[in-house]
Each structure stands twice: as C-alpha cells, then as structure tokens.
Amino acid sequence: EVQLVESGEGLVQPGSSMKLSCVASGFTFSNYGMNWIRQAPKKGLEWIALIYYDSSSKYYADSVKGRFTISRDNSKNTLYLEMNSLRSEDTAMYYCAKFSYGYPHFDYWGQGVMVTVSS
C-alpha cells in the first residue's frame, strides 16, 4: 500500500524558516517524481514544487521561487521542503504528492501538514 506521511507541522513567525518532510512507503520511491502542493485555509490547491526521480531537475511556482527548496533522499525514501523567508501568505496545508510513472498525474497524496506563519 502506497503511503506518504508528512511531518514538520507548526507555527512560525514571518521571516523565519521551516523544513517539511514526507516519508514514502509501498512503492519504489527512487523511480518517481515528487511534488509539494499547498492549500491556504478555505482556498484552492496550488502546486508549488516538483523534483524529478533522480533530483536532476527541480521546478517551482513563482510564488515560492528563491525562498523554498525541494530535495529528496532516495536512500531514506524521504522528500523535503525547506522554506525560508516565510510570509503570512505561506500559511497553508502542505501536501506531498507522487507523480504516476512517466506522467504528471498526482496519483497518491499524503494527509498534509499545517504550516502557520504569524506573529
């Protein structure tokens, strides 16, 4: 059974940093592209970052480019999101999501972790 379990939830002040993790199981993690997608309270879904299966390419939404960094450790089956210079508008539920094999469909999602940026 595919499982994606995020961690790192919390409340932080504007301008600070935070790191999220997503531990994968039930599939060969090193074969799949992985993503972070967020959802502000009572708002829609926003894709924010993608990393290829071998970390050869990384892509970001304009809203987080230069502040957030996606990475992965295939030996630990773990996806990361390093978030710097956090703003109130980064307050959201953050989901990790797996691409299907070879195609950009989000076929499995984690349960999400809440990040709150507030003074």
Place this chain on the structure above:
Amino acid sequence: DIQMTQSPSVLSASVGDRVTLSCKASQNINKNLDWYQQKLGEAPKLLIYFTNNLQTGIPSRFSGSGSGTDYTLTISSLQPEDVATYYCYQYNSGLTFGSGTKLEIK
C-alpha cells in the same frame, strides 16, 4: 501562464441527478487535464486523467470529456458520498489547478 476557470463555484443538486461540472482553460491544453475530488478534511484524490480516463477504483458514474479549452466532469447519478470540492488540473504547460467547484446535496 495557463489559467483554469471552473464553473459553477457552487453546485447544489439532488441525489440521482446527472451533474455536470465545467473547466475552461485560457488556451488549448490538448486534453492534458485531470480531475480531483477533495472531501472535507481529506487530501485530494485523482478521479480522471488525460480528460476521460477513469482512475482505478473510481466508480463508473464519473466520466470526463472535452478538448481544446473546454472540459467537463459528469456524474451520471449523484450519490451522497459525492459531496466534495472538485478541481481540474492542467499539465500542458506548467502545472495549474482550477479554483474548484463545491458540490452539495439539495
């Protein structure tokens, strides 16, 4: 950037109704479109990929169609468990979600 516009934003229908949700892209997305269902308090779930392909385990009352800039998700007979927000998502150029349609039971 491609913009995805979903309509209506809220849809109220009765159990057993045929329901149609619309998604319009700001430019041709060549059928590179999926539909996701998000129930309250849950992560989204993939329903339909490449416009009209039903994801494994999804009931056959769900179907998708469309081409060019206009796409549709249809539920042939609405069930109580279909109450959710539905998002379209394009991957023809960049990765963009629509704003969602909230489906309620009348």
